[in-house]
Amino acid sequence: GKYRVVSTKPMPGTRWINLLVDQGCRVEICHLKKTILSVEDIIELIGNKCDGVIGQLTEDWGETLFSALSKAGGKVFSNMAVGYNNVDVEAANKYGIAVGNTPGVLTETTAELAASLSLAAARRIVEADGFMRAGLYEGWLPHLFVGNLLKGQTVGVIGAGRIGSAYARMMVEGFKMNLIYFDLYQSTRLEKFVTAYGQFLKANGEQPVTWKRASSMEEVLREADLISLHPVLDKTTYHLVNKERLAMMKKEAILVNCSRGPVIDEVALVNHLRENPMFRVGLDVFEEEPFMKPGLADMKNAIVVPHIASASKWTREGMATLAALNVLGRIKGYPIWSDPNRVDPFLNENASPPN
Ligand code: GLV
Numbered sequence: 001g002k003y004r005v006v007s008t009k010p011m012p013g014t015r016w017i018n019l020l021v022d023q024g025c026r027v028e029i030c031h032l033k034k035t036i037l038s039v040e041d042i043i044e045l046i047g048n049k050c051d052g053v054i055g056q057l058t059e060d061w062g063e064t065l066f067s068a069l070s071k072a073g074g075k076v077f078s079n080m081a082v083g084y085n086n087v088d089v090e091a092a093n094k095y096g097i098a099v100g101n102t103p104g105v106l107t108e109t110t111a112e113l114a115a116s117l118s119l120a121a122a123r124r125i126v127e128a129d130g131f132m133r134a135g136l137y138e139g140w141l142p143h144l145f146v147g148n149l150l151k152g153q154t155v156g157v158i159g160a161g162r163i164g165s166a167y168a169r170m171m172v173e174g175f176k177m178n179l180i181y182f183d184l185y186q187s188t189r190l191e192k193f194v195t196a197y198g199q200f201l202k203a204n205g206e207q208p209v210t211w212k213r214a215s216s217m218e219e220v221l222r223e224a225d226l227i228s229l230h231p232v233l234d235k236t237t238y239h240l241v242n243k244e245r246l247a248m249m250k251k252e253a254i255l256v257n258c259s260r261g262p263v264i265d266e267v268a269l270v271n272h273l274r275e276n277p278m279f280r281v282g283l284d285v286f287e288e289e290p291f292m293k294p295g296l297a298d299m300k301n302a303i304v305v306p307h308i309a310s311a312s313k314w315t316r317e318g319m320a321t322l323a324a325l326n327v328l329g330r331i332k333g334y335p336i337w338s339d340p341n342r343v344d345p346f347l348n349e350n351a352s353p354p355n
């Protein structure tokens with residue numbers, strides 16, 4: 001091949017490889033046994049000639065790697081992820097390297113995991129499963145594993161972009177929850193959806209669902225019974241949910257996080273879980289992956305899964321394909337398929353900017 005493209009991990013499916021190979025790229029996939037590659041490992045992979053790299057969210061794509069990629073003649077890096085808090089886009093741009101991510105294909109899959117964690121927490125599925133396996137079930141009882149009824153309760157969404165909006169629609173339509181959301185951008189499409197669904201329910205003699213765009217994040221924390229976090233991770237959202245904000249939430253609220261771990265102060269969360277046994281949490285992401293803060297794994301009111309929100313076959317193959325298209329596009333001289341520097345097309349189409 002004319003071009004050398006490196007993938008730091010084997011990725012699902014073959015379509016992404018075929019796309020690159022068909023267009024004259026030689027694809028090199030790293031098969032090192034270690035889960036997380038170091039900067040040194042990646043520098044070695046890049047070598048003396050490398051046109052583009054597909055990398056993972058566990059890797060630190062900063063000054064050092066972009067400088068190495070640039071020296072090897074590289075023009076493009078794509079994360080196989082929608083989030084790109086592991087990428088220093090400014091450093092990349094300094095070396096004339098384009099950065100891509102993989103939005104869109106993981107929207108519904110991620111929202112479905114947030115919904116799964118919401119239901120699992122509300123109905124104490126994991127605790128109940130452990131109880132069965134431990135041989136503790138002695139027969140039906142009126143008070144055994146009583147949880148929360150979501151219908152008629154309020155779902156709070158913090159960050160109503162693609163994933164947050166998809167999750168909101170699932171919870172409103174699927175479980176007839178009222179919606180309160182906080183985002184700098186108004187999501188008129190989401191508001192229209194809830195309004196129309198509310199009218200439909202009313203026409204059928206049912207209690208209509210309602211929506212509210214909160215003027216602050218605190219308003220959501222105070223009012224919602226179930227809260228799901230969907231912001232991007234940056235300086236402004238680091239420890240967005242801290243000790244003070246946890247204290248604002250209802251004692252029996254449920255908190256779900258499928259965004260990025262550092263959005264929650266995890267030490268404060270463990271203390272809050274300990275002090276409020278009726279408060280429950282469903283976590284897909286952690287502050288310092290792969291580790292959990294001390295005590296978290298012992299909390300019965302926490303459900304923890306290992307960053308699997310985008311883990312459906314269709315989505316993972318799609319992410320690999322988009323990452324390959326990002327790299328290929330740039331190598332061939334086209335604008336990158338998905339460039340985080342551009343305004344988010346979802347927001348462009350469906351939202352009004354802040355006043
Ligand atoms: C996964 O966490 C992603 O950002 O795609």
Ligand code: GLV
Pocket residue numbers: none
């Ligand atoms: C419970 O199993 C019921 O029948 O109410």
